[in-house]
Amino acid sequence: MSFCVKDILRMQVAPALGCTEPVAVALAAAAARAVLPGRPERVDLWVDPNIYKNGLAVIIPGTGGLSGLDLAGALGVFGGDASLGLEVLEPLDEESVQAARALVRDGGVSLNLLQDQRGLFIRAEVFDGSHVAEAVVRDMHDNVVSVSLDGTVLPRAQTSSTIAASSEMPRLEAWIKALSLADLVRLLDDLDDEDREFLMEGVRTNMRLAEHGLKFGPGLGIGKALDRLVRQKLVCRDMILAARILTSAASDARMGGVKLPAMSSAGSGNHGLTAILPIWAIREFITCEEKDVLEAMALSHLVTAYVKAHTGRLSAICGCSVAAGAGASAGIAYLLGGNLAHVAGAIKNIIEDLAGVICDGAKAGCSLKLATAAGTAVQAALFSLQGVNVMDTDGIIGASPEETMQNIGMLSTEGMIETDRTILKIMLAKRFSGF
Structure with a gap:
């Protein structure tokens, strides 16, 4: 399979609001939140070492100088729009920022480092007391590969509408390397x-x-x-x-x-x-x-x-x-x-x-x-x-x-x-x- 320059630009070049590592975490959390019936009470995050490294200290836009992947996950839940892809945090306002800060402050967000994970990987679980929603981002920052509710994987139509075509990227990279x-x-x-x-x-x-x-x-x-x-x-x-x-x-x-x-x-x-x-x-x-x-x-x-x-x-x-x-x-x-x-x-x-x-x-x-x-x-x-x-x-x-x-x-x-x-x-x- 061959590609053209338009394909490469479409798949490799895109607007992104904020550093793409905390943004990718926010995207995963927002994608999970989108299918959760009730108000989020807890967020659990798992990330690979490089996502962890790149999100440790960088400031998240719209927060007044705050940083942290735990905060990024909470922001995705309370103020993110997964349909915006790498601009997921564009809708942030003061109310959503304060809600996210309160969740982190009260111990409602756990951040887990997957030491042996190779390649870009993020998993977000969001709980509302009765249900749990999960979203997984893999290989690319805006590539949500799955979204599930209470263990049932949802059809793609019920997840974010801006998910990158993950099946194309490996083929594109193999093609361009040749x-x-x-x-x-x-x-x-x-x-x-x-x-x-x-x-x-x-x-x-x-x-x-x-x-x-x-x-x-x-x-x-x-x-x-x-x-x-x-x-x-x-x-x-x-x-x-x-x-x-x-x-x-x-x-x-x-x-x-x-x-x-x-x-x-x-x-x-x-x-x-x-x-x-x-x-x-x-x-x-x-x-x-x-x-x-x-x-x-x-x-x-x-x-x-x-x-x-x-x-x-x-x-x-x-x-x-x-x-x-x-x-x-x-x-x-x-x-x-x-x-x-x-x-x-x-x-x-x-x-x-x-x-x-x-x-x-x-x-x-x-x-x-x-x-x-x-x-x-x-x-x-x-x-x-x-x-x-x-x-x-x-x-x-x-x-x-x-x-x-x-x-x-x-x-x-x-x-x-x-x-x-x-x-x-x-x-x-x-x-x-x-x-």
Whole structure:
């Protein structure tokens, strides 16, 4: 079975309100709540280690700065709308937030870590005193694979209407893993006006976050700080810094809990920021048409999806750096007029540079990593266009960009399992010691 570029964009790119890990927990809880006859009295949650890691400290939008997967589950129950998918928490209001906080405060939510679970997994059980409803999310953040009431699995028509077509994703990933970089570039020929408008909506969505970050400096305020350095003439605004400013400012807003959606890529809002905003940032420095920019963004999403098909949705490696970063570098090289060899060189350059960046959960500090990824993506493309390319004999770099991206997948899925456990162990020790 083969797919087209429209299929990839439809399945890999979507708006998401808030960090996708707590959002996925809220979605599971909301899907269970939707079929529960009475008022919820208790919520029990089970999550895999990477969902746990990424939801431990990140602020949930619409809560006034609160965090926690237990709270996310309660918010899904009292204020979530499962039909909205990754924007499940959009309807939150003060009343639902207070109800969720009260449930958590009174011990009505239990959060259970499935230490040995591999792959994305969430199970939510919601009780009303007489009945129990259960929803399971698996493999993808918005993929509710089942909803049951009192042990009886309900037909799909009685569950959330926005559930992703889970049966398609494994086939899509198997198909895309068999493609070459040349194949990915050829897919750009199939973009139509509908695809371009969708890609442009991604720009508008992520730019709203960037503009908020630059205006108000939420989160760590990395983007606003970089912009202030330019205004003070302490640094010069060039392509690299422009990409860093926009991307980190958007991440500041998103990680700071601003109630604005991000256009995600491969299941991650921060991936979407990295895949889109560096390309948008550099357009003002060159001569190009909007059509060229949107094609470059499409290539960025395609390469991001290719890398994530090899690494998995969640891992010990920072996907914003190596997956979305590779996508952005490919798109930038393409937008700057590079040929296939230049695009390949850009991908290999950034993977050599950032392969060691770990994922230690979603939090305000992600803005630093996105600033690095965005700037390095531009640098990797510029180097490649100048004939500076990492040699095939270096470390994990392969003879081709495909082999290089496959190697990063092997490193992620086989080589860093214990690293992932150690990261979580450190984070849990901090949490239980009161930090």
